[in-house]
Each structure stands twice: as structure tokens, then as C-alpha cells.
Amino acid sequence: MGRRVVLAMSGGVDSSVAAHLLKQQGYEVIGLFMRTGAHAETAERRAKTCCSVTDALDAQAVADRLDIPFFALDFERDFSRIMDNFADEYLAGRTPNPCVLCNVWLKFGKLWAYGKQVGADFVATGHHARIVTDPDGSPQIARALDAGKDQSYVLFGLRRELLPNVLLPVGEYSKEAIRDLARELALPVHNKQDSQEICFIPDDDYLRFVRDRRPGSSEPGRIVDEDGNEVARHEGIEGFTIGQRRGLGIAFGEPRYVVQIEPQSKTVTVGRREALEKGGLEANRFNWQVPRPKGPLACSAQIRARHRAVPAVVEPLDGDRVRVRFDSPQPAVTPGQIVTVYDGDLVLGGGWIDCAIDPADVA
Template identity: 40%
Template sequence: MALDTPQKLNSMGFAKDPADTRVLVAMSGGVDSSVVAAQLKSEGYDVVGVTLQLYDHGAALAKKGACCAGRDIHDARRVAEEMDFPHYVLDYENKFKDAVIDEFADSYLAGATPVPCIRCNERVKFRDLLETAKDLDADCMATGHYIQRFMGDQKAELHKAADGDRDQSYFLFSTTQDQLDYLRFPLGHLKSKAETRELAKKFGLPVADKPDSQDICFVPNGSYAAVIEKLRPEAASPGEIVHLDGSVLGEHKGIINYTVGQRRGLGIGGREPLYVVKLDADKRHVIVGPKSALATTTFPIREVNWLGDEPFDAVSERTVAVRVRSTRAPRDAIIRPTGPTTATVELIAAEEGVAPGQACVFYDADGTRIFGGGWIYRG
């Protein structure tokens, strides 16, 4: 009697026909997620598109052309109609405000430099929306992020995108293993954004030439201070600009207007070039000093999300590459765990502008794999 031949895995990694594989696609209304939905639909998958309404489109916080704004919901719906698959809009305003916007404002008021896009992926898209996908009996959830998922010897692994200029691994480091098992990233292998737009034209999508969104979705024109002052009116309280040596150099109009590493706009001319080196929210002090004072070699991290093959604190130290800002290349470092989700990071070469509230993302020192990361805090 002949043995049954194992069925070949489809492109989403399931041993069944695409038509029997339901994929929920998180659609922001931009070209990337639209191409993902169109590509999967063209391959015969049972596609369901979902767009999140994250904030009041008529409020002052909304920004035309930003992720998940009113026009984007309209564009996502048009793509679904063109490609003939169901599309739903979910009201996540309260979830987004509680999980992302409020923490963003509070972190800034505490003198930190938050990265709300990471929290949005972690707490809204990859948590609440992923659970919705499961409720809809989807086999997996696909997004338009530029990052890659490979099956390793032990489990699914997260890897940098093929296009280094589009790689979004810094913003996805907090993806848990359970989430990674369920997620798919169909664009991660593309070599350039031009390839994505060519696919959009191939499918005749109305968003093929739509510009990319540049700013944080709820921050109009990149003005963090304006948003925080609206959310927390007390945030514009004045205070002193203080040199590291203790001398008072002037007055500021609210620490929300300053970030670590800032040089311009301090209004304290007459001395050597000075930079913001620290924000003391309790005293309402903007502390400045020479550029050399920005150099950091050691700092603590917490809320570590570890995607390695053994427990994070199974060894006393690990040599990895770390990225402390999305715009910087990974640098060699030593991670010394101090618990299951805490550690001290030692940079082999000092970095400037390392600030509380930023993410520290771990990479394979010799490859493309992401091992997770943690949040920098003031120890």
C-alpha cells in the first residue's frame, strides 16, 4: 500500500491549499499593507482586511495622510473592493489612547524620550488585533512591515529586512515568540520600496503612488510639544536651564520642548557649544553640558523581550550588536542579565545621546537575526 505523500507547505507555512487558509491582513491604507493583501488574494488565500481607527479623525491630534487617519481607512476600503475581499474597520480609539498616547505624554513629562510606534505594535496591533484575528478563525495575521520571519532549527526567528534602508526591526523588537509564531511579513524579502510600488501597479491598486507616512500618526508635523501640551496642559511649566557645573544659564518654557542631544534653540549663547545632556522632570531642569558629556558606555534596560534559543538569564553575559536609535547602525556590546527581564548593557564604543525611554534592540553580531531588546531607563 502506497504511503500518502505529505502535502507541500503553502507560502504562509501551512500544509493546505491557500483557499483553505484564512489570513487577516492589517491594513493601514498605505501601499505596503495594500500590496500584502492584494498579493495574498491573487495567490488564492482567504483574505480578510482589517483597518484600525486609532483616534478621532476630526480632533486636533489627527493629521491628514498619517497612518490610520480618515483618508487611509477610505483607501484601505477601496483596495478591498478592487481585490474583492471583506474589509472591516475596528474602533480602537480607547485602546490606543490608554496603551500608547497616555504613556507617550507621561514619559515625555518624566524627561524620557519615548518611541510610541513600538508600543503601538506591541500593545495594539500585535496584541489586541492579533486576538481579533484568532477570533475570526484566521490561520495567521500578515502585515506590511519590512522585516523577515524564518523557521530556524528550534522555532520561528525574526530577521532584518533584505532592504536595510526599509528595515523596521527596531520598531518590532518587542514582538513575543507567541506573536511571531502567528505573524507573517510578506514584504521582508524585497530589495527596495520600488519593488513594492511595482507590485501595486501590477495589481492596479489605487494607492500605488501614495506617499509614505513620515511622522508618528497622532503627532501633527512632528511637533511632540504641541501634542503633549494639549494632552497635559501643565507640561509647559517654565524652569531653569542648568549647566553640569551647577550654574544657572537661563530659563526654559517647558522641558517638553527639549530632547537629549539637542543643541539648537537653547537660547544660552556666549559659552562653548552646549547640548542637552539630561532632563530632570522633578526639578523642571534642562541640564546642559559639552558634547563629551553625551557619550555613554553603560546603561540599564528593563522589560526585556528575549527571542533567543535559551533563557535570557541562562548565561552571565552575551556578546551581541545593539541599536539604541532607529537611525543608527547596530554597535558591538556586551549584555549582562541581572534578571529574567533586566540587564546592563556595555557598549564597546561610546554612543552619544543615549536617553531613557529609548529602545535597545539586540542583533546577532555576525548575522541578521533579532534577539529582542529592552527599554533604556535612568538607573
């Protein structure tokens, strides 16, 4: 079997150590950096992103240190689609997850297509997740050894037929062990902090980005309480997300949260925390990582990157839709975000949350 692998190198410690691990395992490693056109102006902000000019230089320095070929690919036009989607989702009252699209469209899409052009047999990244073999010999995505750093949640969208060609070398290590390895190898990024922000919004001002990207698209509307009484006005639903508490500009004497966003009427509903509790959800564009079940399937469901997966049942609906019913209600089920369902550590599949289901409506 071939041993050439293209590795997405972001200039961070995980992908840098991944290059070493792959080379140690006998692979011919080609490092690839995705030039996206996203920029960060200050040193502090650059340290929190993953695709700035400084990151490219860091990745190049690591490649030189490890003596592997390195190329920067121009993905700016393709990445523009991700930024457009981000803005459009907020304007539609949803809260997007651009990193998932980056994984599916670019890292395991365009980057792998380039890899095949140069005769690569595998594509690899520094994600904290694993590829394991199930009893029938098929590869499956699984949680990382380091549960606190696990990123399997965002990999549900990978095509099943691609998995035999995917390598995730850091998933078998704790984050501490990865940093120790980087230090032992004297990699220049050994103490570089993890990226914490969306790379094309280094100042963390999502609202300004959306309005700059789509000027003139904001539409004012009402903010109402759970009884439908108007309590304030807003300048655009893109300024809100489900579960939001701060920045509402309303004084109630006790906490209020965004519990619903109605894109047609441009209405934002605020309520008490208990109104955030939902019994389930429906998701679309669901990608099964196992054969599509014929009926309801017990699982655990994760609805945010920092959400602990909870017992649930996933049921296939028509087309690429599913319904997920939680064993106990969960807070802030957010349209536009993703749900990934698991069997233990194994990813069963995932999709994009379309709507939440009230506890009383869960059969």
C-alpha cells in the same frame, strides 16, 4: 494548516502590497483598518500619517481592487492609552516611542484577538522585517531584505509564542520592488509617500500635544551647564530630549546639546557634543526573542530607528532588566527610547532604555 489571515491595512503601499502577496500565496485575506481617532487636517499632513480618514478610504479602495473583505475596527479607546503614555513619558523626562506600543498592544494584540474571533490562523502587517526559522525550527524576527527600510527594530516586543502565527510578507522585497508591484497592480496608493510622523501629532508639535493632553502639568526649572551653573530657565522638561540642539534659547558661541534631564529636580543640563557619548545603558521591560542567556552575550545594539547597530555585549540583570555595553561610546542614549539587540540579522530581544552609563563606568 489553516490559511485565513487578518492583515493590518493602513492605507499605505506596504500593507496594500502585503494583501496582494498573501492572496497570491493562497491565503484567505481579511483586511482590517484600525480606527484610532487620530486626525490630520490637511492633504499634506494626511499623506504623512497612517490612520486618518483618508487612509481608511485608501485601504478600502485597495481591498476592493484586490477583492478581499475589509473592516474598520474601533480602537479609539485603546489608542487613547498610547497617547496618554506619550504625554506622561515626556512629562517624566523621557522620550517615548508610541509606534512600538501600537505594534505590541494593537496590531499584534487587539487586532490578533479579533482575528482569532473570526477564525484566523495568522496575523500579518506590512512591516519591513522577516520571520525566519532558526536551526531548531523556531521562528525568529529578522531584518528585512531592504536594510534601509528595515523595521525589525520596533518588533522586539512581540511575544515569542505568537511568532508561529505572524506573517511579514514584504520583508523579502526591496521598497522599490514593492512600489513596482503596486504600480503593476494599479493600486491607487502606488505613489503614496511613506508615513513620516506620529499619527496623532500630524503637525509635528509634540510639546503642544503634551500640554493639551496634560494641562497644568508643566513645571518650570533650571537649565544648567556641565558644571551645574544656571544658564537659563525653562517652562517644563517636556520641551526637551537628549541630544537636542535647537530651540534651547541659549547663546554659547558654539553648539550645546541637552545631555541630561533630571525629572525630580526639573533640571536640564546642556553640554558639548562629547558629553553625549555614553559607554552603555540599562534597559527594563526587556523581551527576549531567544532563551534568556545565563551571562553576557555578544551582540550588536541599535538605540534609534536611524542608528546603525554597533558591536556590544548584553547582560541580563534581575527581573526584566539588562545592561548593554558598547564596544565604543555612542551618542544620545535616550531614556524612554528602545534598544534592540541582534545576532547578525536576527533579533535577540529589546527593551526600554532606563538610563545611560558613562564610558568611565562601563566595566
